[in-house]
Amino acid sequence: MRYLTIALSKGRLTEMSVELFEAIGIDCSELKSSTRKLILLDEKNRIKFFLAKPADVPTYVEYGAADIGIVGKDTILEEGRNLYEVLDLGFAACKMALAGPADLQGKIDELTIRRVGTKYPNIARNYFERTRRESVEIIKLNGSVELAPLVGLSEVIVDLVESGRTLKENGLVVLDTIADISARMVVNRVSMKMENERIQKIIDGIRAQLLLRR
């Protein structure tokens, strides 16, 4: 039997993904031990795991280097890869939002925005081009995006909002919700067909687990 390869996002999604796979009887012990190995095995189920930077997971899956991936919807939207998005895992839920200074609240439709700071340039561009039909300058930042409107780098930002606390503490508010974000299971388009039985079993197993926990 061929190995099925699963790419997990390194970081906050790892623990919950591992827990779900264990709940459906996949052995992740090698993954949990502090090893330096990059590829970890469950020999019994013929499954390979590896951890990758979240932004790389859709790429591994699109090219078929991994059959299945666990990754946030934010990364899926940003990377724009051609893959099957088969399951909403529900955890790591938050929103992709347009945010800015509190005095812009309610004026979003009259406002002409010129500059947008974000870690997600593709999501921001799509939102402004397709939803708002505006041409804006997207400024790509790599962290602490909330800083941008405070120091006058941009008027607004596009960023993930979880509790909204960081925004609030800096005098910013959510002006519009762009998308609901949570962890998703993605599958390579060819693997879904060529290994349908095994992959479907994993999807069904995890779906049942998610229902149990609701």
Add this chain to the structure above:
Amino acid sequence: MSKWKIYTPDGYQDILFDECYSKRELESRIRKTFRSYGFYEIETPTIEFYDVFSSDIESFPQEAMVKFLDPKGRILVLRPDITVPVARITATKNKDVQLPIKYSYIGNVFRFNEIGGGRQNEFTQVGVELLGDSSCESDAEIIAVAINTLKAAGLEDFQIDIGQVDFFKGLAEEAGFSEKDIAGISRLIDRKDYVGVEELVNRHNISKELKELILKLPGLFGSLDLIEKLKKITKNERSRAALENIEEVINILGDYGLTKYLSIDLGMLKGPDYDTGIIFRGFTYGVGFPILSGGRYDSLTSTFGKDCPAIGFSIGINMLMMALGKTLMSKDRPGVDSLICYKKTNRKSAIEIAETLRKQEMNIETMMVAGSIEKGLEYARAKQIGGVVFIDDGGRIKVHDLVNNTVSETSIETILNG
């Protein structure tokens, strides 16, 4: 100056000896298959007017096309595919030719792609197009050619998924979706995004059965008995006709003996404007992308001024080579049978021997050496030539067998007489 001189542009590649040899062998096997079904080969220009590829119903985004201007300021493109030029030809130069017309092509196409994973900006596409026949027979014939092409290429484990865009279009009509919703939902279904499909469907007030069926669409793929099950729960005429179309095509492919390669995917919706009936894709292990893609596009030729049903498929040779992998490279390699080394004084007989052997379908190289044949042996080893023949004074000939590491003597006459 010329600081890019030693590089090739991103996405454009040199194809060297072994790979080029395998590629040509592969192309010739494919060409033979196409001919065996009566598809005649054509060439279309590498450069076409931008307008050819920019009608409302074809699916090339302008940012994917390599563009430049002609001296009159008109926009030109490097062709992103060969199907559209075939439609152009059918509606113009071939408009009075007896239908059906069967085309085949092997040519390079150009697209701004993301680099990597076998997807180049320039790649070779092979394909066939059957114009002027809208029957299930022609649907099945094209799929049969597709399957037999992959088999002729040496691929064993592969699967052809068959879909039918009218199945979805019928359901969308029944549900009363707007054009915009249809575009949106077909993209979601094609991505198997159950969450997105549900969100969109919930915005419409439609019957419970219809809603359930649409929600199931992303998962409507699998074995051939799916069609029978769906026929029982499908109400509208258009969707039912789509199912009957697939059923009949599968029956015909049964007569070809090719059923084992087939499966169904009714959630496959590539571009809803371009495709008009049956569509199909080919998959295999080890390649993360479809290696083959085809379908019916009955409305394309009308944009060039003639209504004519059409169906075809294309294969990216590079993808296919990736799928064939090492088996291909080890099977098809260029080779030279012998290297003939000679001293200047023996040149005439060396050339005579070489030419005689070449006429006997052998691949022969020659090399003049000064005294010893060491230089010849070294070259032969590097190029994996099996034997080195040294023509010495007085007609004496030494044959170095580099495979078995032996040396034997013979005469000119023996060599020339086989």
